Amino acid sequence: MAAKSTIKGSKRKKIVKISLIIIIFFMGFIGYGVYWAFFEMSRLPTGEYLTEQTSPDGTYTLKAYVSSPSLSSDAVRGELVFNERDGKTKNIYWSYRESTAKIEWLNNKTVVINGHTLDVPNGKFDFRSQ
Template identity: 85%
Template structure:
């Protein structure tokens, strides 16, 4: 085995490693782009205000909005407001083919929106992921 063939083998391994890393990064960016464009709840349309209900202890307020895209059915978006964190908000509910929202707090951490029970602040309902 010559020194030249060893150098070529090392170069080949580096090229393969760089190609694999680049491919994985590219696939990762594409995957994140698809998620961001189609499934990220933070990119939901704002919609028209429907109603709101505050949790029994006043920690959270759930606001409901209806979005009426021109080419499809209505959808309801539920936005959780953190009353004790300067009004920070988080989308926790998104359901297609709804135009009204019935909100009921069962306790300080459990809310029912149109029949879907969610534990707040981490619970979410998104019809696209059902």
């Protein structure tokens, strides 16, 4: 009788482990979906062109756009253009309740957008994560 309960116990443990793995996978999938839908900077609205400034060495150009959604305040999106990589772009700035963009390059790798200092190409500012 003891052997029979051990078999049932090991099956139960296996089922619990598989269930936990499925739950963790599902929660990860849902978490990524929420991030992708609401926080991924590549999904930002295009907006209307405002201005642009090129880095002192010409490697990057930062273009600013204003987005005016119908039910909320304006937002400014900053798009970094890699001039030496066939114009590849990357969103590095997203700020709510702004309608203008003041861009100033401090050097070849540092830009200030509306008072927010970013190191390019990997720095970014997103008001949603502040």
